[in-house]
Amino acid sequence: MATITLGSIKEQLEATAPPRALYCDFPLGRPLGEPLDPEFQHRVLESAFQLLEAEEPTIKEYDVSIPDNGDEILACPLPPRHDPDLHPALDEVRGLRPAYERAVEKYGNRIGMGRTVQLKDLEEAITALIRVTEGVPWKEAGIPGVPSRVSQDIRGYYETAALELSENAPKAWTGTRWFLKNTEAGKVLMSARQAMADSGANQPIWFYMTPGDD
Protein backbone atom coordinates (compact mmCIF):
# COMPACT_ATOMS: atom_id res chain seq x y z
CA MET A 1 0.00 0.00 0.00
CA ALA A 2 1.17 3.53 -0.70
CA THR A 3 0.67 6.04 2.08
CA ILE A 4 0.26 9.80 2.16
CA THR A 5 0.22 11.64 5.45
CA LEU A 6 -1.11 15.07 6.16
CA GLY A 7 0.51 16.90 9.05
CA SER A 8 0.34 20.25 10.81
CA ILE A 9 3.52 20.03 12.89
CA LYS A 10 6.47 20.25 10.55
CA GLU A 11 9.04 19.00 13.05
CA GLN A 12 7.09 15.80 13.61
CA LEU A 13 6.83 15.12 9.89
CA GLU A 14 10.54 15.68 9.41
CA ALA A 15 11.41 13.49 12.38
CA THR A 16 9.11 10.67 11.30
CA ALA A 17 10.08 10.90 7.63
CA PRO A 18 7.06 9.15 6.09
CA PRO A 19 7.04 8.08 2.43
CA ARG A 20 4.91 11.05 1.38
CA ALA A 21 3.80 13.96 3.53
CA LEU A 22 1.95 17.18 2.93
CA TYR A 23 2.73 19.73 5.62
CA CYS A 24 -0.31 21.97 6.06
CA ASP A 25 -0.08 24.90 8.43
CA PHE A 26 -3.61 24.38 9.67
CA PRO A 27 -4.92 24.46 13.26
CA LEU A 28 -4.60 21.26 15.23
CA GLY A 29 -7.77 19.23 14.86
CA ARG A 30 -8.43 20.42 11.30
CA PRO A 31 -6.15 18.39 9.02
CA LEU A 32 -8.25 19.23 5.95
CA GLY A 33 -8.24 22.88 6.90
CA GLU A 34 -11.68 24.44 6.61
CA PRO A 35 -14.95 22.85 7.70
CA LEU A 36 -17.94 23.24 5.39
CA ASP A 37 -15.68 24.15 2.46
CA PRO A 38 -15.57 21.19 0.05
CA GLU A 39 -13.62 23.19 -2.53
CA PHE A 40 -10.86 23.94 -0.02
CA GLN A 41 -10.75 20.32 1.15
CA HIS A 42 -10.55 19.08 -2.44
CA ARG A 43 -7.59 21.33 -3.14
CA VAL A 44 -5.79 19.87 -0.12
CA LEU A 45 -6.58 16.34 -1.29
CA GLU A 46 -5.42 17.15 -4.81
CA SER A 47 -2.06 18.30 -3.45
CA ALA A 48 -1.84 15.23 -1.26
CA PHE A 49 -2.58 12.80 -4.08
CA GLN A 50 -0.07 14.53 -6.35
CA LEU A 51 2.60 13.20 -3.99
CA LEU A 52 1.90 9.73 -5.42
CA GLU A 53 3.87 10.85 -8.47
CA ALA A 54 7.03 11.34 -6.42
CA GLU A 55 9.91 9.02 -7.22
CA GLU A 56 11.29 9.02 -3.68
CA PRO A 57 10.19 9.96 -0.15
CA THR A 58 9.06 13.55 -0.06
CA ILE A 59 7.62 16.22 2.23
CA LYS A 60 5.88 19.11 0.50
CA GLU A 61 4.41 22.23 2.04
CA TYR A 62 0.85 23.23 1.18
CA ASP A 63 0.69 26.78 -0.06
CA VAL A 64 -2.17 28.06 2.12
CA SER A 65 -1.88 28.69 5.87
CA ILE A 66 -4.68 29.08 8.37
CA PRO A 67 -3.06 30.99 11.26
CA ASP A 68 -4.40 31.37 14.76
CA ASN A 69 -3.32 34.46 16.65
CA GLY A 70 -4.42 33.17 20.03
CA ASP A 71 -6.57 36.22 20.72
CA GLU A 72 -9.82 35.75 18.87
CA ILE A 73 -12.73 34.58 21.00
CA LEU A 74 -15.99 33.32 19.59
CA ALA A 75 -18.76 35.89 19.75
CA CYS A 76 -21.38 33.73 21.37
CA PRO A 77 -24.21 34.88 23.64
CA LEU A 78 -24.76 33.30 27.01
CA PRO A 79 -28.16 32.87 28.62
CA PRO A 80 -29.20 35.55 31.09
CA ARG A 81 -29.10 34.73 34.78
CA HIS A 82 -32.31 32.92 35.67
CA ASP A 83 -32.10 31.38 39.15
CA PRO A 84 -30.15 33.56 41.59
CA ASP A 85 -30.12 30.74 44.14
CA LEU A 86 -28.06 28.53 41.86
CA HIS A 87 -24.31 28.77 41.41
CA PRO A 88 -23.78 30.86 38.24
CA ALA A 89 -22.16 27.92 36.47
CA LEU A 90 -25.10 25.63 37.14
CA ASP A 91 -27.58 28.32 36.11
CA GLU A 92 -25.62 28.80 32.89
CA VAL A 93 -25.51 25.06 32.14
CA ARG A 94 -29.28 24.86 32.46
CA GLY A 95 -29.71 27.91 30.26
CA LEU A 96 -27.61 26.34 27.51
CA ARG A 97 -29.44 23.03 27.47
CA PRO A 98 -31.85 23.88 24.64
CA ALA A 99 -28.99 25.04 22.43
CA TYR A 100 -27.03 21.89 23.22
CA GLU A 101 -29.94 19.67 22.35
CA ARG A 102 -30.58 21.52 19.09
CA ALA A 103 -26.91 21.18 18.15
CA VAL A 104 -26.90 17.44 18.89
CA GLU A 105 -30.07 17.07 16.81
CA LYS A 106 -28.38 18.90 13.95
CA TYR A 107 -24.81 17.56 14.10
CA GLY A 108 -25.03 14.47 16.25
CA ASN A 109 -23.13 14.01 19.49
CA ARG A 110 -19.83 14.19 17.65
CA ILE A 111 -17.84 16.03 20.32
CA GLY A 112 -20.42 16.49 23.07
CA MET A 113 -20.84 14.47 26.20
CA GLY A 114 -20.62 10.82 27.13
CA ARG A 115 -16.93 10.05 27.51
CA THR A 116 -17.25 9.79 31.29
CA VAL A 117 -20.15 12.10 32.14
CA GLN A 118 -23.60 11.58 30.75
CA LEU A 119 -25.76 14.61 30.08
CA LYS A 120 -28.01 13.88 33.06
CA ASP A 121 -24.97 14.00 35.36
CA LEU A 122 -23.44 17.21 34.03
CA GLU A 123 -24.52 19.42 36.92
CA GLU A 124 -23.18 16.91 39.43
CA ALA A 125 -19.82 16.97 37.64
CA ILE A 126 -19.64 20.75 37.70
CA THR A 127 -20.73 20.80 41.34
CA ALA A 128 -17.77 18.55 42.17
CA LEU A 129 -15.40 21.03 40.52
CA ILE A 130 -17.09 23.87 42.39
CA ARG A 131 -16.30 22.02 45.62
CA VAL A 132 -12.64 21.89 44.59
CA THR A 133 -12.63 25.65 44.06
CA GLU A 134 -14.10 26.03 47.54
CA GLY A 135 -11.23 24.14 49.13
CA VAL A 136 -12.41 20.54 49.18
CA PRO A 137 -9.51 18.21 48.32
CA TRP A 138 -10.04 17.00 44.77
CA LYS A 139 -10.10 13.33 45.77
CA GLU A 140 -12.98 14.04 48.15
CA ALA A 141 -14.97 16.35 45.89
CA GLY A 142 -16.80 13.63 43.98
CA ILE A 143 -15.32 14.25 40.54
CA PRO A 144 -16.98 11.42 38.57
CA GLY A 145 -13.95 10.18 36.69
CA VAL A 146 -10.51 11.15 35.48
CA PRO A 147 -10.53 14.96 35.83
CA SER A 148 -9.24 15.56 32.30
CA ARG A 149 -11.94 13.34 30.84
CA VAL A 150 -14.66 15.03 32.91
CA SER A 151 -13.32 18.38 31.71
CA GLN A 152 -13.56 17.23 28.09
CA ASP A 153 -17.21 16.32 28.59
CA ILE A 154 -17.97 19.75 30.06
CA ARG A 155 -16.01 21.50 27.30
CA GLY A 156 -17.79 19.30 24.73
CA TYR A 157 -21.17 20.40 26.09
CA TYR A 158 -20.28 24.05 25.80
CA GLU A 159 -18.58 23.91 22.40
CA THR A 160 -21.48 21.90 21.00
CA ALA A 161 -24.04 24.38 22.36
CA ALA A 162 -21.98 27.23 20.89
CA LEU A 163 -22.45 25.80 17.39
CA GLU A 164 -26.14 26.66 17.70
CA LEU A 165 -25.68 30.04 19.36
CA SER A 166 -22.97 31.68 17.29
CA GLU A 167 -23.87 33.26 13.99
CA ASN A 168 -20.88 31.92 12.12
CA ALA A 169 -18.97 28.67 12.05
CA PRO A 170 -16.33 29.07 14.74
CA LYS A 171 -12.75 29.52 13.68
CA ALA A 172 -10.42 27.02 15.28
CA TRP A 173 -9.87 27.52 19.01
CA THR A 174 -12.25 30.47 19.31
CA GLY A 175 -14.89 28.29 20.93
CA THR A 176 -12.41 26.88 23.40
CA ARG A 177 -11.30 30.36 24.41
CA TRP A 178 -14.93 31.44 24.75
CA PHE A 179 -15.59 28.48 27.03
CA LEU A 180 -12.52 28.94 29.22
CA LYS A 181 -12.55 32.72 29.48
CA ASN A 182 -16.16 33.84 29.07
CA THR A 183 -18.31 31.17 30.68
CA GLU A 184 -18.91 30.51 34.36
CA ALA A 185 -18.26 26.79 33.94
CA GLY A 186 -15.00 27.49 32.16
CA LYS A 187 -13.90 29.72 35.01
CA VAL A 188 -14.81 27.01 37.52
CA LEU A 189 -12.80 24.50 35.55
CA MET A 190 -9.76 26.78 35.39
CA SER A 191 -9.99 27.51 39.13
CA ALA A 192 -10.38 23.86 40.01
CA ARG A 193 -7.39 23.01 37.84
CA GLN A 194 -5.30 25.65 39.59
CA ALA A 195 -6.43 24.48 43.01
CA MET A 196 -5.44 20.92 42.16
CA ALA A 197 -2.05 22.08 40.90
CA ASP A 198 -1.51 24.16 44.04
CA SER A 199 -2.43 21.21 46.23
CA GLY A 200 0.45 19.22 44.79
CA ALA A 201 -1.61 16.75 42.75
CA ASN A 202 0.45 14.86 40.19
CA GLN A 203 0.73 16.95 37.04
CA PRO A 204 -1.10 14.61 34.62
CA ILE A 205 -4.12 14.73 36.90
CA TRP A 206 -4.71 18.46 36.42
CA PHE A 207 -2.57 19.51 33.46
CA TYR A 208 -4.75 17.94 30.76
CA MET A 209 -7.95 19.48 32.06
CA THR A 210 -7.38 22.30 29.59
CA PRO A 211 -5.35 22.70 26.40
CA GLY A 212 -1.80 23.92 26.40
CA ASP A 213 -0.16 25.53 29.34
CA ASP A 214 -3.08 27.66 30.48
Place this chain on the structure above:
Amino acid sequence: MADSDIKAMTAQIPGVDFKETSFTRPLPLNEATVAIVTSAALHHPGDEEFTMLDIGYRVLESSRHDYVLRHWSPNFDPTGFALDINTVFPIDRLQELADKKIIGKVSDQHLSYAGNQFDLSAIQLDSGPSGAQFLKDQDVDVVLLTPV
Protein backbone atom coordinates in the same frame (compact mmCIF):
# COMPACT_ATOMS: atom_id res chain seq x y z
CA MET B 1 -3.04 30.05 24.29
CA ALA B 2 -2.49 30.01 20.56
CA ASP B 3 -2.40 27.06 18.21
CA SER B 4 1.27 27.79 17.64
CA ASP B 5 1.97 27.47 21.38
CA ILE B 6 0.53 23.99 21.45
CA LYS B 7 2.39 23.01 18.32
CA ALA B 8 5.61 24.23 19.91
CA MET B 9 4.81 22.27 23.06
CA THR B 10 4.34 19.05 21.12
CA ALA B 11 6.85 19.48 18.31
CA GLN B 12 9.72 17.90 20.20
CA ILE B 13 7.86 14.85 21.45
CA PRO B 14 10.04 12.03 20.17
CA GLY B 15 8.64 9.91 17.39
CA VAL B 16 9.69 6.58 16.01
CA ASP B 17 13.03 6.57 14.27
CA PHE B 18 12.52 4.35 11.26
CA LYS B 19 15.75 2.94 9.89
CA GLU B 20 14.37 3.11 6.40
CA THR B 21 11.32 4.65 4.81
CA SER B 22 9.04 2.12 3.21
CA PHE B 23 8.23 3.52 -0.22
CA THR B 24 5.65 1.68 -2.30
CA ARG B 25 4.68 2.68 -5.81
CA PRO B 26 0.91 2.50 -6.13
CA LEU B 27 -1.48 1.64 -8.91
CA PRO B 28 -2.64 4.63 -10.95
CA LEU B 29 -4.89 6.61 -8.66
CA ASN B 30 -7.92 6.13 -10.88
CA GLU B 31 -7.59 2.38 -10.33
CA ALA B 32 -6.74 2.53 -6.64
CA THR B 33 -8.88 1.76 -3.62
CA VAL B 34 -8.30 4.51 -1.09
CA ALA B 35 -8.75 4.29 2.67
CA ILE B 36 -8.41 6.84 5.45
CA VAL B 37 -6.49 6.17 8.64
CA THR B 38 -6.99 8.85 11.25
CA SER B 39 -5.59 9.33 14.74
CA ALA B 40 -8.63 11.33 15.81
CA ALA B 41 -9.97 8.54 18.04
CA LEU B 42 -13.16 8.25 16.00
CA HIS B 43 -15.55 5.39 16.45
CA HIS B 44 -19.18 4.53 15.89
CA PRO B 45 -21.58 4.90 18.84
CA GLY B 46 -21.69 1.63 20.72
CA ASP B 47 -18.13 0.66 19.78
CA GLU B 48 -15.62 0.07 22.53
CA GLU B 49 -14.45 3.45 23.79
CA PHE B 50 -10.79 4.40 23.49
CA THR B 51 -9.14 4.12 26.90
CA MET B 52 -6.47 6.57 28.00
CA LEU B 53 -3.46 4.82 26.47
CA ASP B 54 -5.34 2.74 23.94
CA ILE B 55 -3.01 1.61 21.17
CA GLY B 56 -5.72 -0.20 19.28
CA TYR B 57 -7.77 0.84 16.28
CA ARG B 58 -11.45 0.99 15.52
CA VAL B 59 -12.98 0.19 12.16
CA LEU B 60 -14.99 2.97 10.56
CA GLU B 61 -17.63 2.05 7.99
CA SER B 62 -17.96 4.25 4.92
CA SER B 63 -21.69 3.69 4.88
CA ARG B 64 -22.26 5.10 8.38
CA HIS B 65 -21.56 8.74 9.06
CA ASP B 66 -22.35 8.62 12.77
CA TYR B 67 -18.71 8.92 13.84
CA VAL B 68 -17.95 10.39 17.25
CA LEU B 69 -14.64 11.85 18.36
CA ARG B 70 -13.39 10.60 21.71
CA HIS B 71 -9.75 11.71 21.84
CA TRP B 72 -8.08 11.91 25.27
CA SER B 73 -5.94 14.92 24.47
CA PRO B 74 -7.41 18.43 24.91
CA ASN B 75 -4.77 19.94 22.63
CA PHE B 76 -6.72 20.44 19.45
CA ASP B 77 -9.85 22.17 18.23
CA PRO B 78 -12.75 19.70 17.89
CA THR B 79 -15.33 22.07 16.43
CA GLY B 80 -14.22 21.61 12.85
CA PHE B 81 -15.18 17.94 13.07
CA ALA B 82 -18.38 18.81 14.91
CA LEU B 83 -19.45 21.01 12.00
CA ASP B 84 -18.16 18.83 9.19
CA ILE B 85 -16.73 15.33 9.56
CA ASN B 86 -14.69 15.89 6.40
CA THR B 87 -12.47 18.34 8.28
CA VAL B 88 -10.87 15.25 9.85
CA PHE B 89 -12.31 12.31 7.94
CA PRO B 90 -12.83 13.34 4.28
CA ILE B 91 -15.15 10.47 3.41
CA ASP B 92 -17.53 12.56 1.31
CA ARG B 93 -14.66 14.19 -0.53
CA LEU B 94 -13.20 10.79 -1.42
CA GLN B 95 -16.58 9.57 -2.68
CA GLU B 96 -16.83 12.67 -4.87
CA LEU B 97 -13.41 11.85 -6.31
CA ALA B 98 -14.51 8.27 -6.94
CA ASP B 99 -17.69 9.50 -8.65
CA LYS B 100 -15.49 11.57 -10.98
CA LYS B 101 -13.21 8.55 -11.50
CA ILE B 102 -10.23 10.45 -10.10
CA ILE B 103 -9.76 7.67 -7.59
CA GLY B 104 -10.78 4.09 -8.31
CA LYS B 105 -12.85 3.34 -5.24
CA VAL B 106 -13.36 4.37 -1.64
CA SER B 107 -12.65 1.52 0.76
CA ASP B 108 -15.72 0.25 2.57
CA GLN B 109 -13.77 0.37 5.81
CA HIS B 110 -11.23 2.72 7.35
CA LEU B 111 -9.34 2.87 10.61
CA SER B 112 -9.04 5.20 13.54
CA TYR B 113 -6.34 5.15 16.17
CA ALA B 114 -6.01 7.50 19.14
CA GLY B 115 -3.32 10.11 18.65
CA ASN B 116 -2.52 10.72 22.32
CA GLN B 117 0.24 8.16 22.69
CA PHE B 118 3.64 8.46 24.29
CA ASP B 119 4.76 4.86 24.03
CA LEU B 120 4.74 4.20 20.30
CA SER B 121 6.45 0.83 20.34
CA ALA B 122 3.21 -1.09 20.83
CA ILE B 123 1.69 0.63 17.81
CA GLN B 124 4.85 0.10 15.77
CA LEU B 125 5.04 -3.59 16.63
CA ASP B 126 1.43 -4.59 17.16
CA SER B 127 -1.60 -2.52 16.31
CA GLY B 128 0.06 -0.69 13.41
CA PRO B 129 0.95 -3.84 11.46
CA SER B 130 -2.40 -5.36 12.44
CA GLY B 131 -4.23 -2.36 11.02
CA ALA B 132 -2.14 -2.44 7.88
CA GLN B 133 -2.96 -6.12 7.36
CA PHE B 134 -6.64 -5.36 7.89
CA LEU B 135 -6.53 -2.77 5.13
CA LYS B 136 -4.54 -5.04 2.83
CA ASP B 137 -7.21 -7.67 3.34
CA GLN B 138 -9.72 -5.05 2.13
CA ASP B 139 -7.60 -4.65 -1.05
CA VAL B 140 -6.68 -1.07 -0.16
CA ASP B 141 -4.00 0.41 -2.43
CA VAL B 142 -3.56 3.93 -1.05
CA VAL B 143 -3.90 5.15 2.54
CA LEU B 144 -4.43 8.77 3.51
CA LEU B 145 -3.41 9.53 7.09
CA THR B 146 -5.19 12.42 8.81
CA PRO B 147 -3.55 13.22 12.12
CA VAL B 148 -5.20 14.62 15.24
